[in-house]
Amino acid sequence: MSALVELVKDSSLVDQVDLAQLYAESDIEATFTEIDRELIGLIPVKTRIREIAALLLIERARRLMGIEAQAPSLHMCFTGNPGTGKTTVARRMAQILHRLGYVRRDHVVNVTRDDLVGQYIGHTAPKTKDVIKKAMGGVLFIDEAYYLYRPENERDYGQEAIEILLQVMEDNRDDLVVILAGYRERMDVFFRSNPGMASRIAHHIDFPDYSAEELHRIAELMAASMHYRFDAEAQAALHEYIGLRMTQPRFANARSIRNALDRARLRQAKRLFENRTAPIGRRALETIAAADIRASRVFQDKNQQRSTEDDNAKAGADGR
Amino acid sequence: MRLTQGQFSFLPDLSDDEIKLQCDYALQQGWSLAVEFTDDPHPRNIYWEMWGTPMFDLRDPAGALYEVNECRKAHADKYIKVLAFDRNRGFESIRMFFIVNRPKEEPGFDLVRSEGPGRTIHYTLRPYAAEQPAGQRYR
Amino acid sequence: MNKPVVTKITDAKRRFQSGVLQYKQMGYWDPDYEPKPTDVLAVFRITPQDGVDPEEAAAAVAGESSTATWTVVWTDRLTDYPNYQAKAYRLDPVPGTPGQYFAYIAYDLDLFEEGSIANLTASIIGNVFGFKPLKALRLEDMRLPVAYLKTFQGPPTGIVVERERLNCYGRPLLGATMKPKLGLSGRNYGRVVIEALTGGLDFTKDDENINSQPFMHWRDRFLYCMEGVNKAVARTGEIKGHYLNVTAATMEDMYERAEFAKQLGSVIIMVDLVIGYTAIQSISKWARRNDMILHLHRAGHSTYTRQKNHGVSFRVIAKWMRMAGVDHIHAGTVVGKLEGDPNVIRGIYDTCRETHVPQNLEHGIFFEQPWASLKKTMPVASGGIHAGQMHQLITYLGEDVVLQFGGGTIGHPMGIQAGATANRVALEAIIKARNEGKDIWREGPQVLANAAKTCTPLRAALDTWKDVTFDYASTDSVDFVPTPVAAV
Numbered sequence: 001m002s003a004l005v006e007l008v009k010d011s012s013l014v015d016q017v018d019l020a021q022l023y024a025e026s027d028i029e030a031t032f033t034e035i036d037r038e039l040i041g042l043i044p045v046k047t048r049i050r051e052i053a054a055l056l057l058i059e060r061a062r063r064l065m066g067i068e069a070q071a072p073s074l075h076m077c078f079t080g081n082p083g084t085g086k087t088t089v090a091r092r093m094a095q096i097l098h099r100l101g102y103v104r105r106d107h108v109v110n111v112t113r114d115d116l117v118g119q120y121i122g123h124t125a126p127k128t129k130d131v132i133k134k135a136m137g138g139v140l141f142i143d144e145a146y147y148l149y150r151p152e153n154e155r156d157y158g159q160e161a162i163e164i165l166l167q168v169m170e171d172n173r174d175d176l177v178v179i180l181a182g183y184r185e186r187m188d189v190f191f192r193s194n195p196g197m198a199s200r201i202a203h204h205i206d207f208p209d210y211s212a213e214e215l216h217r218i219a220e221l222m223a224a225s226m227h228y229r230f231d232a233e234a235q236a237a238l239h240e241y242i243g244l245r246m247t248q249p250r251f252a253n254a255r256s257i258r259n260a261l262d263r264a265r266l267r268q269a270k271r272l273f274e275n276r277t278a279p280i281g282r283r284a285l286e287t288i289a290a291a292d293i294r295a296s297r298v299f300q301d302k303n304q305q306r307s308t309e310d311d312n313a314k315a316g317a318d319g320r
Numbered sequence: 321m322r323l324t325q326g327q328f329s330f331l332p333d334l335s336d337d338e339i340k341l342q343c344d345y346a347l348q349q350g351w352s353l354a355v356e357f358t359d360d361p362h363p364r365n366i367y368w369e370m371w372g373t374p375m376f377d378l379r380d381p382a383g384a385l386y387e388v389n390e391c392r393k394a395h396a397d398k399y400i401k402v403l404a405f406d407r408n409r410g411f412e413s414i415r416m417f418f419i420v421n422r423p424k425e426e427p428g429f430d431l432v433r434s435e436g437p438g439r440t441i442h443y444t445l446r447p448y449a450a451e452q453p454a455g456q457r458y459r
Numbered sequence: 460m461n462k463p464v465v466t467k468i469t470d471a472k473r474r475f476q477s478g479v480l481q482y483k484q485m486g487y488w489d490p491d492y493e494p495k496p497t498d499v500l501a502v503f504r505i506t507p508q509d510g511v512d513p514e515e516a517a518a519a520v521a522g523e524s525s526t527a528t529w530t531v532v533w534t535d536r537l538t539d540y541p542n543y544q545a546k547a548y549r550l551d552p553v554p555g556t557p558g559q560y561f562a563y564i565a566y567d568l569d570l571f572e573e574g575s576i577a578n579l580t581a582s583i584i585g586n587v588f589g590f591k592p593l594k595a596l597r598l599e600d601m602r603l604p605v606a607y608l609k610t611f612q613g614p615p616t617g618i619v620v621e622r623e624r625l626n627c628y629g630r631p632l633l634g635a636t637m638k639p640k641l642g643l644s645g646r647n648y649g650r651v652v653i654e655a656l657t658g659g660l661d662f663t664k665d666d667e668n669i670n671s672q673p674f675m676h677w678r679d680r681f682l683y684c685m686e687g688v689n690k691a692v693a694r695t696g697e698i699k700g701h702y703l704n705v706t707a708a709t710m711e712d713m714y715e716r717a718e719f720a721k722q723l724g725s726v727i728i729m730v731d732l733v734i735g736y737t738a739i740q741s742i743s744k745w746a747r748r749n750d751m752i753l754h755l756h757r758a759g760h761s762t763y764t765r766q767k768n769h770g771v772s773f774r775v776i777a778k779w780m781r782m783a784g785v786d787h788i789h790a791g792t793v794v795g796k797l798e799g800d801p802n803v804i805r806g807i808y809d810t811c812r813e814t815h816v817p818q819n820l821e822h823g824i825f826f827e828q829p830w831a832s833l834k835k836t837m838p839v840a841s842g843g844i845h846a847g848q849m850h851q852l853i854t855y856l857g858e859d860v861v862l863q864f865g866g867g868t869i870g871h872p873m874g875i876q877a878g879a880t881a882n883r884v885a886l887e888a889i890i891k892a893r894n895e896g897k898d899i900w901r902e903g904p905q906v907l908a909n910a911a912k913t914c915t916p917l918r919a920a921l922d923t924w925k926d927v928t929f930d931y932a933s934t935d936s937v938d939f940v941p942t943p944v945a946a947v
């Protein structure tokens with residue numbers, strides 16, 4: 001990577017570029033492999049990432065030839081439901097940007113509105129600037145960015161944070177990349193009300209929900225990483241569970257699967273403990289049985305709405 | 321006259337890139353950076369005005385340079401310095417200090433002598449600039 | 460032929476029969492002894508006379524530096540003598556030098572008076588160095604327990620506070636000794652001070668033998684120097700000082716001179732090692748009470764520190780001086796005109812300014828030494844160094860050091876101010892380059908040449924002295940060199 005940066009810093013231009021060599025030197029292939037490994041499915045997202053990477057590589061080549069003078073805008077927006085991999089991809093994107101020489105370091109500072117906005121006059125600007133300074137040299141990831149904009153409350157200081165961000169996104173492009181994230185519809189509303197913000201975003205990536213098969217694979221992978229396995233009946237129960245849960249409210253994709261797994265483990269432990277008459281082997285300790293899954297209330301109130309006010313995405317516990 | 325406090329005052333003024341490199345050195349050592357300004361350059365004036373609190377948890381010197389430039393916008397006619405703090409035992413003090421901005425004219429100091437007993441003289445330094453109240457010293 | 464093995468006599472009647480016993484028999488050699496954390500430890504380099512058993516020689520050193528005498532005395536039995544006996548607990552041959560041994564000796568804490576270097580030294584080196592069965596004897600290193608260190612004041616100011624007082628961070632301090640060493644009148648002396656300080660140095664210095672001579676009375680020197688210092692402060696806006704030498708014939712005279720220095724507003728005074736340990740501790744206490752930085756010139760040390768086989772190593776002197784309490788101590792330059800092997804110097808510098816010094820035989824440090832938060836002494840590098848060596852000096856000596864360029868300032872072809880400026884510009888340029896990540900050992904000369912493009916005094920300095928080096932074999936060096944390990 002550093003060779004690439006050196007090449008670009010050098011004022012002498014070339015008249016021929018070897019793209020294969022540039023690509024190999026950047027080592028972003030390794031990052032793609034990691035993304036493939038970490039995230040199940042998400043084909044449209046992965047395609048999009050590769051497209052953006054190709055664009056950045058070509059822009060690099062163009063600058064080496066002296067064609068492109070202005071630094072490209074790199075700010076991005078990730079839309080989608082919770083648990084679809086936005087934060088993971090943001091980290092990997094920081095790595096890609098770093099390896100292609102667009103940011104100096106590959107750290108990601110992950111914030112929400114409360115980290116940027118103050119509670120009283122004069123509180124917001126230093127708070128926002130502090131976050132920005134810590135993120136400089138890397139990526140600033142703002143989750144649920146639309147909460148910054150609260151037009152109904154005239155004493156809200158979010159607008160101040162937005163102004164500062166707009167200025168930094170324009171003036172300090174070399175120092176900072178901003179990635180906004182959140183629900184698609186709400187981001188659309190936010191951008192309509194803040195055209196300045198919209199105009200600075202160069203790349204939009206939408207993160208579709210996982211399919212049932214993908215969620216099943218995720219569940220198996222998560223279980224395997226914790227050294228659990230599902231027996232045949234449990235597999236069937238899992239399949240049914242996923243199908244039902246997906247249709248119910250506050251479904252947070254991979255996060256919901258994670259929570260379900262945690263509860264299944266709890267039930268397995270309870271089951272084994274209550275039957276502790278005889279010694280048990282490794283197999284029993286590792287296996288999650290159908291009963292551990294079917295005990296979930298998802299199977300009981302299949303068509304009921306949940307009545308709790310808890311924000312599923314934030315708390316990560318959907319009570320099932 | 322040229323105030324020669326700080327690590328690099330005998331060299332040509334540092335460019336923004338050079339300031340970044342020095343700040344990067346401080347960050348690599350694990351020190352925290354701070355920006356301070358003053359219009360009273362007396363050598364015993366230890367406490368310049370703080371431009372914000374020291375910046376802990378910085379990963380990249382761009383953040384420090386951002387603050388330096390913000391301070392320059394607000395106090396273009398004053399002395400501005402960058403400090404690096406080391407919190408490790410055995411030091412717990414400042415490890416770097418260099419000036420990043422100066423007023424256009426630096427009139428210097430008046431050495432005031434008052435005769436004491438015998439041939440002793442008591443010396444006091446008065447910055448010429450301090451003849452004006454704070455805020456109006458350098459135009 | 461088998462020699463009978465000589466061991467400690469444990470039967471009391473036999474032990475205290477009148478007559479002469481070997482030191483080993485009296486219990487001064489005890490290889491099973493485990494040094495306590497509160498013991499004072501010392502390592503001596505002993506060269507026994509031919510035919511003398513090395514263990515007996517080590518035991519003799521232990522004995523003669525603690526409770527023994529050459530014949531058995533019954534009065535020993537009135538005391539808890541096993542406690543007061545020093546114990547030689549380890550003996551190693553010196554690598555590559557047959558006939559020489561390292562003898563490790565442990566002393567109980569109760570043998571020493573709290574907070575007294577005079578007592579510590581009288582005990583350890585007061586009696587044993589003339590001992591006939593030894594051809595030569597050298598005190599190489601000592602380990603002072605934390606319990607003992609805490610009874611000493613330590614440096615009155617210390618490196619951190621000195622920098623805070625001078626408002627100078629991130630670079631070595633610069634100084635210059637007045638030249639010629641002797642003969643200038645007070646007024647002319649002050650002229651050199653103001654020129655050197657205006658040009659960019661932080662300190663100027665009286666030499667060790669400038670006290671109060673017919674050509675310049677001390678009061679006149681102090682008055683003219685402070686005029687020079689204050690004028691230079693006004694010209695530059697930096698805090699500066701001149702080490703006013705308060706060394707005198709009696710303690711009372713020293714106090715008088717120190718008080719006058721304080722009255723005139725000096726930030727720093729200096730004394731010479733030859734005033735003695737008691738005087739040094741007294742003036743150190745005074746310096747603490749009066750917010751004065753105390754500089755120590757190590758006048759006379761080379762008479763006993765320089766030869767490898769006999770005397771006291773300077774690293775021990777440095778330890779004692781840090782305990783007694785000095786803020787600056789001359790400690791060697793490596794590349795200058797005076798004796799200094801790089802590894803030995805490194806060990807001495809670490810002793811002065813680290814908060815905890817681990818054992819490092821390659822640097823001549825035999826014992827791990829925690830410093831119990833005693834303040835740090837700033838080493839001073841002085842003697843035959845010039846601006847063209849700046850990159851080597853920073854590499855060898857680091858940042859917390861006072862670099863003194865006496866001839867290198869005053870002998871500059873364009874004058875004293877130019878000499879000072881050349882040194883200051885060279886220093887700042889090297890520090891800036893080091894911070895930027897350059898390899899100053901290799902690129903130093905290029906960095907200096909670049910800086911010289913915008914600084915004529917530096918250009919002249921480099922041209923005048925570029926070929927000056929002092930390459931002589933060191934008389935003092937380390938015994939332990941890292942041996943290459945064969946790849947397996």
